Amino acid sequence: MxxxxxxxxxxxxxxxxxxxxxxxxxxxxxxxxxxxxxxxxxxxxxxxxxxxxxxxxxxxxxxxxxxxxxxxxxxxxxxxxxxxxxxxxxxxxxxxxxxxxxxxxxxxxxxxxxxxxxRPPIDLGEVNGHLYFNVASIGFSAELAQQLSSAAKKKWGKLGYAIVAARILMRSELFTAYLEHDGMTEKIRTLQVSVGNGKFYGGGMAVEKDATVDDGKLDFYSLEVDHWWKLLRLLPSLRRGTHSKWDDVRAFPTTEVIVRTKKPRAVNTDGELSTWTPAHFRLLRKAIQVYMPDPTARP
Missing domain, CATH: 3.40.50.10330 (Probable inorganic polyphosphate/atp-NAD kinase; domain 1)
Structure with a gap:
């Protein structure tokens, strides 16, 4: 320009x-x-x-x-x-x-x-017709979005995220979800399911270390820890986007995935509650153009 x-x-x-x-x-x-x-x-x-x-x-x-x-x-x-x-x-x-x-x-x-x-158009994620730039989540992050009010975010910023997140984490329980993707069906017990289009979310966590907004894929991961305190050891990897290496994390790239739960669960898209399970996620390729630095300058 x-x-x-x-x-x-x-x-x-x-x-x-x-x-x-x-x-x-x-x-x-x-x-x-x-x-x-x-x-x-x-x-x-x-x-x-x-x-x-x-x-x-x-x-x-x-x-x-x-x-x-x-x-x-x-x-x-x-x-x-x-x-x-x-x-x-x-x-x-x-x-x-x-x-x-x-x-x-x-x-x-x-x-x-x-x-x-x-730049050439970036991808977007979509879940049940709702668009998103970064990440959509079911479970812990969705409950965090429900309880962290706009006023609290404005007043406390990232500190507010941390305080409310710690409180929710200590009482979080695993839930059952059914995944349909790439020709297969899986039953899982999870604390959180996330489907990322971008790289960063939640104030600095990374969905996957090499994720970009134009790589033609969604990055799925599920936190399948059986005790909340085990998540603490995962935190450094969650910030770096290397959590897929852990046995307690299920991760894979895809372009479409359906998540079903026994009872309806909220879906958080880019920090906002937008829909409920069953959740049909899909990738929208080359959806919008963005004025931004050369991709080689990305973190």
């Missing part, structure tokens, strides 16, 4: 994101200096971020200021309009921004948007 070319950029900032109120003159100036004509909109009443995008199809790109939940809310609008996405990381975890190598500082991210290219 050259600085001499004025482009109409739809700018949507989520004021409820942890750092949403931090958006101000510095960020606006950086974007305009980069050659962008800003069209600033926020969802009104019952509008969603996707509704706003669908109403501004004549823009050249969409800039979303918020966290992973805000990006998730924009996914449908981006898919339907074909508009490329640029990101201002204003949320609690900003896992997708980290996955694609966007700076954590919002002002620096705004400065760099002008120098990024809209």
């Amino acid at each position: 050259g600085k001499t070319t004025m482009r109409r950029a739809l700018l949507i900032v989520n004021p409820h994101a942890r750092n949403g109120r931090g958006y101000g003159a510095d960020i606006r100036s950086a974007l305009e200096h980069g050659g962008l004509q800003l069209v600033e909109r926020s969802p009104q009443d019952d509008e969603t971020i996707s509704d706003v995008i669908l109403g501004e199809r004549d823009c050249d790109l969409v800039i979303v200021g918020g966290g992973d939940g805000s990006l998730n809310a924009a996914a449908r609008g981006l898919m339907e309009t074909g508009l490329p996405l640029a990101i201002l990381p204003l949320g609690t975890a900003n896992d997708f921004a980290r996955t694609v190598g966007i700076p954590a500082d919002p002002v620096e991210a705004a400065r760099r948007i002008a120098s990024y290219e809209a």
Whole structure:
């Protein structure tokens, strides 16, 4: 995106994101200096971020200021309009921004948007018709999302995740799930099932160490520890994305998997509760374009 070319950029900032109120003159100036004509909109009443995008199809790109939940809310609008996405990381975890190598500082991210290219389209995950960028989970992470309120995330950030996670973990129990994938059916006992499209989730955990958002696969894993305290020894591997080496972890790449449970269980997509089991996960190849650094610069 050259600085001499004025482009109409739809700018949507989520004021409820942890750092949403931090958006101000510095960020606006950086974007305009980069050659962008800003069209600033926020969802009104019952509008969603996707509704706003669908109403501004004549823009050249969409800039979303918020966290992973805000990006998730924009996914449908981006898919339907074909508009490329640029990101201002204003949320609690900003896992997708980290996955694609966007700076954590919002002002620096705004400065760099002008120098990024809209790369070849990235993949998205989908579960029961709900899109996601990073990871969808059933079990422990979904219960965490249920109990960690927006107010707590905004006030405490990653510390809030850790406090609530520890409390839930100590009372978590295994549940039975049935997997259908790649021509086979499996019965498992698990603490959590996760299906990743990106690399990072949950404030810095890694689904799989080599995962990218354009690798043409979903990364499945199941935590099959029989006592919660055994998960503590797995934590370093979960952060590095090397947990598939452990006997207590079932992991495999796929493009489609169905997870059934005896009773309906919530599904967490990008930190938001979106649907329930049975959960039909599938990969959507080359779904949307994103302004981001060269893939070789990814962490």
